[in-house]
Amino acid sequence: MFPIYDVIVVGAGHAGCEAAQAAAKMGSSVLLCTMNMNTIAQMSCNPAMGGVAKGQIVREIDALGGKSGIISDKSTIQFRMLNRSKGPAMWSPRSQNDRMRFAEEWRLALEATPNLDFWQEMITGLIVKDGRIKGVKTGLGIEIRSKSVVLTNGTFLNGIIHIGEKKMGGGRTGESASKGITEDLIEIGFESGRMKTGTPPRVDGRSLNYSLMEVQEGDENPEKFSYSDETTPIKNQRNCWITYTNKEVHETLETGFDRSPMFNGRIQGLGPRYCPSIEDKINRFAERERHQIFVEPEGWNTVEIYVNGFSTSLPEDVQYKAIRKIQGFENAKMFRPGYAIEYDFFPPTQLKLTLETKLVENLYFAGQINGTTGYEEAAAQGLMAGINAHNKVKEKEPFILKRSEAYIAVLIDDLINKGTEEPYRMFTSRAEFRLLLRQDNADLRLTPYGYKLGLANEKEYLQTLAKAEKTEELTKKLEKFRLSPDEANIGLEGLNTALIKEKITVEKLLKRPNIGLQDIINISDLLKEETIEYSNAVKEQTEILIKYKSYIDKERQMVEKISSMEDLQIPATIEYANMKALSAEGRQKLAKIQPQTVGQASRISGVSPADMSILTIYLGR
Template identity: 55%
Template sequence: MDINYDIIVVGAGHAGCEAATAAANLGSKTLLITMDMNKIAQMSCNPAVGGIAKGQIVREIDALGGYMGIVSDQTAIQFRMLNRSKGPAMWSPRVQSDRMKFISTWREIIENTPNLYMWQDTVIEFIFRNGAVAGVKTRMGVEFFAKSVVLTSGTFLSGLIHIGKVQIGGGRISEPASYGITEQLQSIGFKTDRMKTGTPVRIDGRSVDFSLLEEQKSENDFHKFSYLPSVERRLKQRSCWITYTSESVHEALREGLKDSPLYNGQIKSIGPRYCPSIETKIVTFAQKTSHQLFLEPEGETTNEYYLNGFSSSLPLQIQLKALQRIPAFKNVHIFRPGYAIEYDFFDPTQLYPTLETKLIKNLFFAGQINGTTGYEEAAGQGLIAGINAHINCHGGNPFVLHRDESYIGVLIDDLITKGVDEPYRMFTSRAEYRILLRQDNADERLTQKGFDVGLATTERMQLFTKKKSEIEKLVDFVSHFSIKADRINPFLESLGTTPLKRGTKLIDLLLRPHIKIETLANEIAPLREVLDSIKDRKEEIIEAANITIKYGGYIERERIMADKIKRLEDIRIKDKFNYNEIQSLSTEARQKLTRINPETIAQASRIPGVSPNDISILLVLMGR
């Protein structure tokens, strides 16, 4: 067994798996170190992937050549496209996954990835030489050496679990916490703090009266995460179920607030604003008499269910008492209670856009230790860290995604520029160019980039090129094909839309909200022939063409805005100023610019506390 590698990845969660496979597929000899090889890519909370904005991240990972989308499709037991009633910029794919099959599928990928090796152990400290990381030391006393190290330790650094007044050291229930790394990094100047997250009770489905729940079935159309046609959903699809809390439930929960770690001072760290515990909901939204809950299956065949919306760290008996006041759970049996967990994270403004740390060369951070929450945010960071760790070893330009290119770019830029004061969760509202960053066009935005860096395969690039050609052919046809008014008016009148007074191009009809390409094809034989000529991924191509046509004006306007801002991304200012000496800058701007040392004028403009006037001063000093 060798002890020398190009890259070591510490932790095999969602960030670690993407980082390790990306680095290995690019050609780096990579070692993935994990506490438990049977918990690779464990879904610590809900066994679900995607959702609003998160689904876009998964599609981006897939377009670049990562694996989360593939694994999610292959292990999905329910698929839904959220926000269908809104515009395509808001559409977000989501799957409920089989927890155990998700792990086994990821492990199969890792074990069959060339250049990728595993070691089961706990890393307790880094080995540093001349201001750079050189390797790691494990609890077993083994030393491994590498040119780059990616730390993806999730919630395990000094993890502490809370169930009422009960406190248990651990990174997840029944899994030990990790100590040593935080203390070592603090001693050399890294800023660290504590965050809190939580998870709900797990319920035995045999004790649930499903007749009292509202069923939510899986959707079954062409949508999925992966752009590869060969990747399909292969498991039996299962329903999720909806119910609600009541004032009686809230009454039971209030009885336990005095023993709640969140309210008695036991937990001092900040929890997620956008995924609050049930006790936080009844306090923050005291006027609400009910909250929606989703009962979601944990696997294709298991009776274990996850109660989404009922995250809690209240005492066990309080959780149980409140559940039993929901009619469907009157006789409920639980497998384990909900719990909160506190853990160490590092201020992400200590990172470059590549996710390399500013204090130590060749050391990368990815995932929850950067202050994020969610599998998808972690996986996106892991992919970028893995690519850049490889580049650090073998040469090449840093791989950085910008805000107008991807949600991953928005995520990383927000982290390194603004920092975090609560667990960061991605939303579409965080992206100023969300019309450009749709779930349907992640391949258009990123597959060429993934191919150029060496991660996206030739097969993937060829599939994208063919799809792009088919879309262009279809859009070109409707842009030039004319239809006479008397030929199409009966059809328009049947739809309840205004008839034509004169002939027009098909594209003008498609700008009407209720008319789509596939609808027109039923009436216009030449268009139907064009659609019939599309042999593969027809529905995907038609949907993409519809969006391109209907939202073309909005897309173009946003692209112009993005291009204007991008000019500021080209003005590099890193290490060009001693900000403390520029007295014309505000005091807050001098402090923040010194601490973050932004790469470009554009990044500087996004730092909270740096005003437009401060940016104008920097532009003048740059001779602009």
Template identity: 65%
Template sequence: MSLFTTTYDVIVVGGGHAGSEAAAASANMGAHTLLITMNLQNIAQMSCNPAMGGIAKGQIVREIDALGGYSAIVTDKTAIQFKMLNKSKGPAMWSPRAQSDRMQFAECWRTMLEETENVDFYQDSVNGLLFDGDTIIGVKTALGLEIKAKTVIITAGTFLNGLIHIGDKSFGGGRAGEGASKGITEDLVAKGFESGRMKTGTPPRVDGRSLDYSKMTEQPGDEITEKFSYLSTTKTLQKQRSCYLTYTNQKVHDLLREGFDRSPMFNGRIQSTGPRYCPSVEDKVDRFASKDRHQIFVEPEGWTTVEMYVNGFSTSLPEDIQDKAIRAIDGFENVKFLRYGYAIEYDYFPPTQLTHSLETKLIKNLFFAGQINGTTGYEEAAAQGLMAGVNAALKTQGNEAFILKRNEAYIGVLIDDLITKGTEEPYRMFTSRAEYRTLLRQDNADLRLTPLAFELGLASQERLDRVKEKQHKADILIKFLQETSVTKEEINPILEAKDLTLINQSMKLYKIAARPQLNFSDFNSIAKLTTFLNENSIDKEAIEQAVIHLKYSGYIEKEKNNADKLNRLENLKIPSYVDYTQIKSLSTEAVQKLTKIKPVTISQAGRISGVSPSDISVLLVYMGR
């Protein structure tokens, strides 16, 4: 049965972070898009912590913004605290993070989607997929409707056969208070897809009025705040809400251990893999038994709500154990629970079954994005959603896929890792995963990606003009610093104040500015520089670009050269018809891995676990023929 007479260009299944970015991207590229979700009130719901960004994740949000996505704008509009993490390290490590008002975040996302042309909405559960041979042609809903589409993007989050665990209780659900999604996994497995199970968890939410903050350490935001979006339409925070830090202790650990025999993690009821870098509190107590305490961050869920998120206390232990143990934490003695923590198991599909466009290899026009691919985190999901939305729209328009390389974006690293290496545990992005992280900084995502987004039709002329102006101002400032000399009378008082070696003759300003011990603000007393900045309206962003260039140009050039070498191998395409079983001298493991993953280039083949340098040499000889 179908009450929908339209054949959509793109159907997006799921309204989480991946689905929301997918719908926005495809619609902004002109594709008629339908977003189907089980509850329209929960679009872009922050299911876990009320925050965006963090180490490497902040870079991803900046990249999403540079590509015309919405996540950064929504975060800026709903932020209640902002921090730039790792500021004491080099700029490649700087990572923005913001606490958001959870309710405002979802409301703002829905408003922006409703204001986006080409997006239709429908509340229902998708419980089946429609195929024509090896091509997807639409979806079936719980109400029995059949909705046709040229492409389909599945962004089901934790809902595919989701199972929630609290102690010895288990019940179906994709999130607290919401049902699981059934039927999609079964249809995909019937088509030959490999599926698996993963696990994630969430901590209790408590009433902030019942906490004693005098026993905790206040964690305010940055004094000078920044923001995520490069657009001038969003503003930096003028006021902020503080978070608070406290710790578990030995008594807490002992009380938690009392429930280990009833823990679904330890008694075998949960057999799937959870996130290594965000373990439950019982897992931390068990794995790190020598540690006598663990950090607990108390994070507000919004401007006006009393609800607090207990970051660091993710758990699936029985509610009575949760209650006893958390009361032994300083400041939680009289805590009132709003809801208990829980773990959730759900289906995922190993991402080696996808191409770099996030289209599946088995079924044409079908795309996966988000936790269905084995990732964890809003930011990773949103990035995949945007890329799937872009490529689904391009597919309907008969255009080539849009694929970011590892030296172009963290998003490129994320997708290449998933497609090439796969994952057997929830994948989380870190700066260490990016071999070109000096190039992929949070400050230059717009310079890297907005020109590409403009060509796609995702970025506006306003965005492109702003990027050009930023680059121009940085360039003329660098030129000014390289051409302008300063006397020892101008510079030595600055150097003396910093206890640095003085100069005995005039010197180009860029040589002084490149010294790592000096900040650009130290040169405010140099009149010719101040005049230049004012006359040319050089803003903070342009100054930051110029200073990074001066201080790190050697490292940046080295990475660019390495990236150029990589890209030469990226240009060596492997024909799709290659039969690896017929190539002599390849190792057995290489044959198996290459046959399964079907790398597109020699460079990608070299990143596959189990494919050795000697195997690549064999391939190069074969390709040379």
């Protein structure tokens, strides 16, 4: 009935979709297995993509040839660039999306991908022989053979949904949990744990009074995620709104705390620290009289509203009473209550940097099974797992990015070397080279890799080369182009900055705070003519490189210093137990994680600088 596939992907969420399309596009025969074809790429939680650091990840996925950026652009209803008031390392794109269109666009994209087949059924087990994956078993008892398997099970592995004192099996509201895979993995020898996440109630937008809320509009000149010409920036946008909880809301919620699964101990798994439930916020920040609530439409035409900031697992009657005490929600009608979901995950220290498991060859984990939270983190892992599963079965080199090259690398490196005891979420602060890993230069950093892998096409690659060339050309032009006092001072006075007394290069002027390249172009007709041929992306890139040159150079020097040891290989045969000079914890952690390079070893929690000195001496360095 089935051929022997190169890659089987289990789960069709954000990780599964990226893994399947990447492996298939690169030339592998792929089977994407899902329990429900109608929920492919479902936005289980908020209808949005990107945000702080997450937006950078979406851009990186796009630059490598993944689909999340394109799908997001096609389903965007509002676009904002966050943190514009801060430095460019912090700028983060975010889109509000039409939930139904997002899922539809992903399904259509997958169906249009050659080499990709689908199968709708629960996968209940794995076929493993002599430490190597051989395929999967289905609920109907079918065995489907493959050379590799990527598990992207999300919150479905033995998932339990909690609403107050009620609990039911499920991986998402209205969908059953997945059983069997966890048990197979534990029998093989994998270590597992439990985590939880939550979602807020959804309400009827027709029952809300928006006049009592603050309007949150999209950007005046919105951008987009994808660097490709396949999408264009959105022209008309939908508003979001902001409102707040209050003392009365908090008091009402507290009446249900004795029935909260979070407080009465029925939920064992740890929840996301940076996206806590409303009851957790009230408990942890008792001194605060109000918490922000983002009122987000679920699409262009639906009346369903996502109540961002009100995630809860309290009894539904308490949720209903409390939400109606929020300003603007006095007559709110609830579509469905919020809930918490508890699910199995597998500590990611059991993986290699390719996301292949150490215990079973050609078996890969991606997404929430690794302890992460968020669509973007999942999609990035799925893309990398799909690439590496393809490369492994085709006997090609593994694809591993460095921390200095991408947020995707920071994410995977953190997971593999440090593990996580709570749902991992990406932040700009996690990246030590975040000025190099900006959202504006993801194409320059990663599209050459995507092209080499066969994911980015030649047109995209040539566009990237042209952007780099034009940026260098404009930078050199601005280093030489000089403005005279007569030409510049009227404009500089209007910008509230010091006037010049002699000719000055644009480069030097651009290094002043609060002056942008476009400001300078606007005060010189000649400069306007000289720069008219350059795109906004090139101008932005040039401005950042000039304005922050000293900081960027400093980070690059740090990268060069670290990279001299980063790539030093550690033999797989090394016996840490025999290295008595290492600390006991160092020996234990190194033996467990089995780092492939000295750089990786240095980032393992519990491995001290003294341990690293001993290790490098042992390796002859």
